[in-house]
Amino acid sequence: MTVYPLIFEPILKSRIWGSDHLGTRLGKKTAGAGRIGESWEVCDLGSEQSIVAVGPENGRTLTEIVRLWGSGLIGQAKLTDGGFPLLIKFLDAAEPLSVQVHPSSEVASQSAERIPYKHEAWYVIEAQPGACIYRGVKPGVEVKELKAALSEHRLVEALDCLPARPGHAFYLPSGTIHALGGGILAAEVQTPSDITYRLFDWDRVDSSTGRPRELHIEQALASATLEPVDPVHEGQQHVASLWTTVTSLIRCDSFVIERVRMAAGVEQVIPYEEMVIWIVLEGNGSIACEGIREAIPFGTGDTVLLPAGMHDARVRTHDCCLWLEVSVPVASSLSGFERPKRESPRGDGPGETFVPLTVPHNGT
Numbered sequence: 001m002t003v004y005p006l007i008f009e010p011i012l013k014s015r016i017w018g019s020d021h022l023g024t025r026l027g028k029k030t031a032g033a034g035r036i037g038e039s040w041e042v043c044d045l046g047s048e049q050s051i052v053a054v055g056p057e058n059g060r061t062l063t064e065i066v067r068l069w070g071s072g073l074i075g076q077a078k079l080t081d082g083g084f085p086l087l088i089k090f091l092d093a094a095e096p097l098s099v100q101v102h103p104s105s106e107v108a109s110q111s112a113e114r115i116p117y118k119h120e121a122w123y124v125i126e127a128q129p130g131a132c133i134y135r136g137v138k139p140g141v142e143v144k145e146l147k148a149a150l151s152e153h154r155l156v157e158a159l160d161c162l163p164a165r166p167g168h169a170f171y172l173p174s175g176t177i178h179a180l181g182g183g184i185l186a187a188e189v190q191t192p193s194d195i196t197y198r199l200f201d202w203d204r205v206d207s208s209t210g211r212p213r214e215l216h217i218e219q220a221l222a223s224a225t226l227e228p229v230d231p232v233h234e235g236q237q238h239v240a241s242l243w244t245t246v247t248s249l250i251r252c253d254s255f256v257i258e259r260v261r262m263a264a265g266v267e268q269v270i271p272y273e274e275m276v277i278w279i280v281l282e283g284n285g286s287i288a289c290e291g292i293r294e295a296i297p298f299g300t301g302d303t304v305l306l307p308a309g310m311h312d313a314r315v316r317t318h319d320c321c322l323w324l325e326v327s328v329p330v331a332s333s334l335s336g337f338e339r340p341k342r343e344s345p346r347g348d349g350p351g352e353t354f355v356p357l358t359v360p361h362n363g364t
Contacts, residue, residue, distance in 0.1 A: 002291035003072045005313075006057070006065065006305040007298065008050035010090075011040035016206055016213070019094035021185050025126065026090060026301030037092055041303035042277060044084035045192055054296055075274040075308030077328040080192050085328055086255060088277060088303055089188040091122075097180040098213070099134060099155060099200040101220040102193070104175030117174040120190030121250045121257055123324055124168045125281060128183030133170055134159040135178045137226050146226070150217065155200045160228075169249040169257065171233040175225035187279050189326050191254050197223060243268075249324075258325045262317050270306065270313040276327050278304040283321030289313040 010028055015037025022039050023030035030036045042062065043050045049061040057065060062084055065073060077085055091097075102118035122133065134156070137146060141158045149158040159177065162170070164184055172178050177199065180186060197220035201213050237248045243263040250257040260278075270287070284299035290311040298304050306313070 001069065001072060001309075002056055003069055003307045003309040003311075004055055004289050004292045005287045005296045005298075005310070006055070006307070007053050007296065007302050008042060008062065008305075009053045011043060011048065011050065012036050013038035013040065016204060017095040017097055017182070018092050021092040021094070021126075022090055025185060027299070028090075028301060035094070037094075039090040040087070041090065041279070042084070042086060042088040042305060043192075045087065045194060048194070055292060069307060069309065072309030073275060073305075073307045074328075076330040077275055077308075083192060085192065086277065086326065087190045087192045087194075088279060088326070089190070090125075090301075091180060091184075091186045091188050093180045093182055093184045093186070095182045095204075096202060098196075098198040098202070099159065099177060099179040101177050101197045101199060101224045102172075102174050103195055103197070103219075104223045104225060106175075118191050118193040118195060119174055119252060119254045120172045120188055121252075121255070122170045122172065122180060123187045123189075123249065123257065123259075123279075124164045124166055124170075124184060125187060126166055126185040127164045127168075131164045131183040132161050132181040133164045133179065133184070134161055134181065135170060135172065136160045136176055136228055139228075141226065143221075143226065146224075147221070150199065167259075169234065171229055171250050171252060173229065173233075173252070175223050176229060177220075177224050187281070187324055189250075189255055189257055189279075189324075199224075246325075251329075253329065256327045256329055260321075260323050260325050262315075262321045264317055264320045267314055267316040270310070270315050272306060272310075272313075273308065274327060274330055275308045276306045276325055278302075278306065279324040279326065280304065281322045281324065283317060283319035285315060285317040285319070285321055287313060287315050 014034050018035040018037025020030045022028040022036055028039050044062040049063055052058050052060045066084055079085060137158050138160050146158055149155045197216035199217060199220045206213050233250060233252050239246050243266045245261045247259040249259055280298055280300055280302045282300055286295035286297045288295035
C-alpha cells in the first residue's frame with residue numbers, strides 16, 4: 001500500500017455573502033462562477049466528498065481513502081461517525097455571514113437524530129480595515145436580554161465584537177453565537193458537520209428565491225451558551241529554529257492549529273508519527289516520500305493531507321512558505337517531532353529540531 005501526501009480538488013460553494021477573492025488570492029477556479037463564498041478543501045460528509053487530485057489515487061474519494069488506508073491515513077485519531085474527523089475550508093466573506101449557532105455538545109448528545117456537535121476555528125488570512133468578527137455576547141447579557149434584542153431587531157448590539165486582523169485566530173466551540181464579519185478571507189478548521197442554526201441574517205434577501213433565508217431561532221437558542229470562550233484555547237507560544245518558526249494558535253480536544261513559517265530552499269525530513277494537514281497560505285514547495293516516483297508539489301491555496309503512515313518523507317521549500325498545521329490530539333500526537341525548546345530560540349542548542357538537509361546559500 002502506497003501512502004503519500006494527498007491534495008484534493010476544491011469543492012466550491014456559492015454563497016450570498018461571497019465574491020471572487022478565493023480565485024484572486026488563493027488560485028481557486030472561481031472565474032464566471034458567481035459569488036463563491038467557500039472552498040471545501042478536505043471533506044468527508046456523505047455525498048459531499050473531497051476527490052484526490054494528484055498521485056496514484058487520483059479520482060478516489062476521501063471516504064475510499066479512509067477505508068483503504070485506515071490507520072495508515074489517520075494514525076491513532078478516531079473517526080467521526082465512521083468518517084474523516086476534520087472538515088477544512090476557506091471562507092471569502094465579502095459581506096458578513098449570518099449570526100449563527102452550531103449544536104452544542106449537550107444538545108447533540110440528547111438528540112434522537114444523532115445531531116453532531118461542531119467545534120470550529122477561524123484564521124484570518126486577509127481583512128479590510130475595520131473588519132471584525134462576532135463571538136458570544138457582551139458581558140452581562142442574559143437569556144432574557146438576548147431574546148429581547150432578537151425581538152426588537154437589535155441582536156448585533158448584544159454581541160461581543162472583536163477586531164479581525166491578518167494572523168488572528170479565533171476558537172468557536174459548539175454553542176457559541178458567532179458571525180464572520182464582512183471583508184475577511186479566512187481559513188476554517190472544524191469538526192465534520194454542516195448543521196447551522198441562524199439567529200439573524202442582516203435582513204438580506206436571497207436573489208435566487210426573492211425571499212429572506214430561513215432562520216432557526218428556537219434551535220439556536222436551545223443550543224446557545226452565553227459563557228465566554230475559555231482563553232486557554234487561544235494561548236499563543238512562539239518557538240523557532242534556524243530555518244523554521246512555529247506559533248501555537250488554537251488547541252482543543254478536537255484539533256490543534258499551529259502556524260509554521262519555513263525559509264526558502266530548505267529540505268528536511270518530515271518526522272511525524274501522526275496525521276497532519278497543511279493549509280498553505282504562502283509560497284510553494286514539494287513533498288517526496290517512499291513509494292511515489294515524483295514529489296508532490298504544493299503551493300499557495302493548497303491543503304495537503306500528510307498521512308500518518310508515510311515513510312522517508314521530506315519537504316523542500318522553493319519559496320519562503322507559510323502554512324497552518326492542523327493535527328488531531330492523540331496520545332502520541334507528533335511524538336516524533338519535538339518542537340524547538342524555548343531556551344534555544346535560534347535552534348543552536350540541544351533543543352534544535354529543524355535541521356535542514358540542504359542549507360540555503362547565496363540568497364536562494
